[in-house]
Amino acid sequence: MANVLLDHVAAKVEEALAALGVQGFDVREVIEIPPGRELGDYAFPCFQLARVLRKAPDRIAEELGQRIGPTELIERVEVVKAYVNIFLNRDESSRRVVEAVLARGDDYGKSDVGNGKTVVLDFSSPNIAKPFHVGHLRSTIIGHSLARIFESLGFKTVRINHLGDWGTQFGKLIVAYRRWGDRARLEAEPIRELLDLYVRFHQEAENDPSLEDEARAAFKALEDGGVEETRLWQEFRDLSLEEFERTYRRLGVHFDSYLGESAYNEAIERTVAELEAKGLLKESEGALVVELEGMPPCLIKKKDGATLYATRDLAAAVHRYETYRFDHMFYVVGAPQQLHFAQVFGVLKRMGYPWVEACEHIAFGHVRFGDEAFSTRKGNVIFLEELLDQAVARVRAIIEERNPELEEKDRVAEAVGVGAVIFNDLAHNRIKDVVFDWETALNFEGDTGPYVQYTHARAASVLRRGVEEGVAPAGAFSVGRGDLAGEEEFQLAKALAQYPDAVQRAAEEREPSEIARYLLDLCRDFNSFYHAHRIVGSPNARARLALVAAVKQVIKNGLYLLGIEAPEAM
RNA sequence: GCGCCUAUAGCUCAGAGGAUAGAGCGCCGGCCUCCGGAGCCGGGUGCGCAGGUUCGAGUCCUGCUAGGCGCACCA
Structure with a gap:
């Protein structure tokens, strides 16, 4: 299981390279996401090929660009100097990603590369x-x-x-x-x-x-x-x-x-x-x-x-x-x-x-x-239980203040408080020393576990709303052609497509923070989208709800890999 | 003294050898009788220093500086 968008793009680039007589070039390693949206969705820089083909990189890019034709997913290709910039079809790409996520559910992001080792x-x-x-x-x-x-x-x-x-x-x-x-x-x-x-x-x-x-x-x-x-x-x-x-x-x-x-x-x-x-x-x-x-x-x-x-x-x-x-x-x-x-x-x-x-x-x-x-000998320690208790107590107080009607308050407070502590630790590269301070550990805004959990709960809430309004009863999502043609929908879907890459990287680097950071980015994208667009009341509500469901699924899967719960409400 | 790790915005941190280096916190200003304001939008400052490799270096190499950790009967 990998990135449904990138897999397609990489395959097409490889085909084009083969036509130029280049075999065994690691396209996935070189392909990148351009710094600005106006430069496309994926880019293939041709500098390294210059040595292999003994040609100017700009020219290679030009020739490659002509050989990467439009496909169902690739809308057009633009060559800028030595870069082959690839633009994806918004609607088709978004649809494929959302369908892939929803089809695989809890298994989205899993793979069998470990082969039982x-x-x-x-x-x-x-x-x-x-x-x-x-x-x-x-x-x-x-x-x-x-x-x-x-x-x-x-x-x-x-x-x-x-x-x-x-x-x-x-x-x-x-x-x-x-x-x-x-x-x-x-x-x-x-x-x-x-x-x-x-x-x-x-x-x-x-x-x-x-x-x-x-x-x-x-x-x-x-x-x-x-x-x-x-x-x-x-x-x-x-x-x-x-x-x-x-x-x-x-x-x-x-x-x-x-x-x-x-x-x-x-x-x-x-x-x-x-x-x-x-x-x-x-x-x-x-x-x-x-x-x-x-x-x-x-x-x-x-x-x-x-x-x-x-x-x-x-x-x-x-x-x-x-x-x-x-x-x-x-x-x-x-x-x-x-x-x-x-x-x-x-x-x-x-x-x-x-x-x-x-x-x-x-x-x-x-x-x-x-x-x-910290020194056990000097008795200069912070007990983990104490930290967890304080975090949970603070969450409990916030729930009381903002969501007093919430069911199972204690259970949710425990999940969020403990999640905050775990996330706080997993959000940084593991090799870095961390300076513990109460203010950071008990902060629930910004790049924190509760922010991610909140986004998950918000997505859940929107989905419930969709059911209430009869837009997508019992999760009956459907994504038709033309439903997800918007730019923001696509950017969100593209982020979802990258989740398996993040898991793979986390494993290779033995670095859970890859997933934590991925989730923060995804949540930011989703919240921006949420504030910019109506979901339930929009003409393509069903498709947007499917997108929301996919986002929720990926947050849940990612949090699971970090050892953090994903409450439906908080 | 020797070895390992770290050095990016005021603070905490991201940055796949590639195009214009990004987030969060903090600070200031905004957010519609409408899906959850733990949210969103806007505002600005930076790659410790010096060389080198490369078409291209925050990223790789060498040296230096600063901080952390380790170096025999602890674990």
């Missing part, structure tokens, strides 16, 4: 016993969105939550809990209690460095199967997971596997043995490392014999390949960990696993708060 996505992966804060949100929703995008392109996906449920931090928590823990509070609000313990540990450790040693010893005891340590760890883990599940439900996120770092305690020994057998382990300052080219060595075991993050990631990668035989594995983890993944991939390569080429670190910029980094 498997993508494993490692995302979210919060640390147990630490609050789920705004910093974790990015991994969670970028991963979730990428999973949906790849599914829509015919890939099989496996969502893995690689829980941070192992490591020295648990030594710290065990030590802190033994000294200052409050049983009742742990059961009532586990994450808060664990966070406080964690923060207090670091405060006290500043004056008493021996605590750090004690914590390392406690973790070693845990790793060696100490009964008391294991019991506490299990409890911390269970209680934390319950809280995370609540947040995941709100975000509509689910996982196929919750195998966290702790799941690899046995596999790790096999991995270390394998490294040993392959002669890759070197002793260095008492620790075991694998040396790598062009970067610092990867630490495999500490001098006390305990394992490290990288060791567990290695074991996990091997296990995942054995389990899923993935064609791609995405690690949706913050950019600060680039070196870590370069090292892990480097070790896998030295181990001789060809599938390391399928592993990819999907890095994203970190979230800062003002000029301070």
